[in-house]
Amino acid sequence: MNIIFKYKHRSIIMKFNNLTLFLSRVFYIILLGSQYIFVFILSGCSSGWNIHNPYEQVDWEDHRQYKANFHTHTTRSDGKFSPQAVVDKYHKLGYKILTITDHNEVTFPWTDFAAMEPSDRAKERLENGVLEQKSLTYENRDPEALGMVAIQGNEVSTPHHVNSFFTDYEKRTDQEQIALESIESRGGVVVINHPGRYTGENPKKYNTNWYADILTRFDNIAGIEIYNQVDRYPTDRQLWDSVLVELMPGRPVWGFSNDDFHGDLNKLGVGWNVFILPELTEESVRTGMEEGRFFYVHAAEGHNGAKPPQIESVNVNRKKGIIEIKSIGQDSIRWISGDQVIQRGNSIQLTKNTEIFDYVRAEIFGPGTITGTQPFGIHNP
Ligand SMILES: [Zn+2]
Numbered sequence: 001m002n003i004i005f006k007y008k009h010r011s012i013i014m015k016f017n018n019l020t021l022f023l024s025r026v027f028y029i030i031l032l033g034s035q036y037i038f039v040f041i042l043s044g045c046s047s048g049w050n051i052h053n054p055y056e057q058v059d060w061e062d063h064r065q066y067k068a069n070f071h072t073h074t075t076r077s078d079g080k081f082s083p084q085a086v087v088d089k090y091h092k093l094g095y096k097i098l099t100i101t102d103h104n105e106v107t108f109p110w111t112d113f114a115a116m117e118p119s120d121r122a123k124e125r126l127e128n129g130v131l132e133q134k135s136l137t138y139e140n141r142d143p144e145a146l147g148m149v150a151i152q153g154n155e156v157s158t159p160h161h162v163n164s165f166f167t168d169y170e171k172r173t174d175q176e177q178i179a180l181e182s183i184e185s186r187g188g189v190v191v192i193n194h195p196g197r198y199t200g201e202n203p204k205k206y207n208t209n210w211y212a213d214i215l216t217r218f219d220n221i222a223g224i225e226i227y228n229q230v231d232r233y234p235t236d237r238q239l240w241d242s243v244l245v246e247l248m249p250g251r252p253v254w255g256f257s258n259d260d261f262h263g264d265l266n267k268l269g270v271g272w273n274v275f276i277l278p279e280l281t282e283e284s285v286r287t288g289m290e291e292g293r294f295f296y297v298h299a300a301e302g303h304n305g306a307k308p309p310q311i312e313s314v315n316v317n318r319k320k321g322i323i324e325i326k327s328i329g330q331d332s333i334r335w336i337s338g339d340q341v342i343q344r345g346n347s348i349q350l351t352k353n354t355e356i357f358d359y360v361r362a363e364i365f366g367p368g369t370i371t372g373t374q375p376f377g378i379h380n381p
């Protein structure tokens with residue numbers, strides 16, 4: 001038997017193998033009820049598949065697709081270029097959504113760049129002749145005039161780097177917990193950066209449970225970076241899948257692909273996110289981040305114009321248990337759940353025999369490029 005209850009817009013599903021456990025949980029839920037529970041549904045007898053489709057609200061005819069990078073540095077921290085030079089480079093590559101994420105510095109708003117100070121590190125590098133003066137001379141930029149949305153943010157460089165968005169929080173702490181609590185109390189959104197670095201360096205602390213725990217406790221963590229630069233940490237995606245196995249279908253975790261650009265032009269425009277939005281506003285970008293209304297793209301030659309597969313629509317047929325992708329420019333598509341490829345082709349047909357870990361996601365391959373969907377939560381009837 002399964003119980004679904006809604007908490008802060010998320011469906012949380014509890015599974016019960018025996019009646020005693022079920023009754024004790026029902027009692028617990030009733031205790032919590034006065035504070036948290038808005039809807040309480042018993043399920044298990046409905047026909048068709050209970051599929052959570054992050055693209056449900058997308059109008060494929062009407063909404064447009066926008067390129068986004070949520071991770072880049074300037075000479076306000078350890079980057080090589082001035083803030084305006086970084087903005088200009090992304091603008092030239094057709095990006096519409098950009099966050100400058102200097103380490104523990106909020107380089108925002110863009111209309112105030114001229115009043116900001118370069119980092120001590122940048123000043124030292126200027127003295128050593130590593131940087132030129134123009135990288136430390138700042139000019140303002142008007143995102144509106146550029147047709148872009150500037151998102152406030154920074155890379156909170158606690159032991160584990162995380163990006164904070166939509167808040168001016170910029171303190172440095174030595175505990176992730178404190179940073180996450182502060183960002184949450186300010187109404188910010190978080191993305192966990194390049195986890196493969198930490199699972200590789202300190203696997204005892206940074207294991208699947210550690211990530212599953214913070215993702216469960218902090219509702220404002222939108223997801224995990226699964227491509228960083230030219231795929232610096234390929235185990236990012238292993239971690240993503242292992243966390244999804246733990247948390248899906250109740251707690252989706254969205255995958256982000258970001259340049260983490262520091263100044264190497266070969267690493268500019270290699271990883272991005274395609275947002276499908278009704279309008280290009282800060283508010284709709286925030287909703288898109290929270291609801292997973294985007295694809296991630298990895299294209300090592302993106303700065304040279306490599307074109308990744310483009311998704312034109314995603315359709316879910318719950319009655320038949322089919323998820324179908326219409327895309328152009330692809331060589332192949334594969335569907336992943338846990339550490340397995342479970343089907344190949346444009347669509348996946350779920351059956352009672354499909355072995356899945358409560359979610360499925362698709363990877364669409366083009367020549368030297370990948371476009372990926374967010375995970376679809378699957379609740380086997
Ligand atoms: Zn980092």
Ligand SMILES: [Zn+2]
Nearest residue numbers: 071073155260
């Ligand atoms: Zn970074």
